[in-house]
Amino acid sequence: MKEKIKQNAPHSAVYGLGLIGAAVYYISIATGFWMGVLGFLKALVWPAFLVYEVLKALHT
DSSP states (O other), X not given: OOOOOOOOHHHHHHHHHHHHHHHHHHHHTOSSXXXXXXXXXXXXXXXXXXXXXXXXXXXX
């Protein structure tokens, strides 16, 4: 029996490119090794920062 495989390529591609861009940005402004590690962790959750800022801007 064949299983259907759900493919989310467009969403994954946007998230992946955003992850790479955010990682490059956060790591490039890091002042030390641990700030670079923190920057990478921030890059993993960049959509949460984006949604927060959009909602904050819409509230005012």
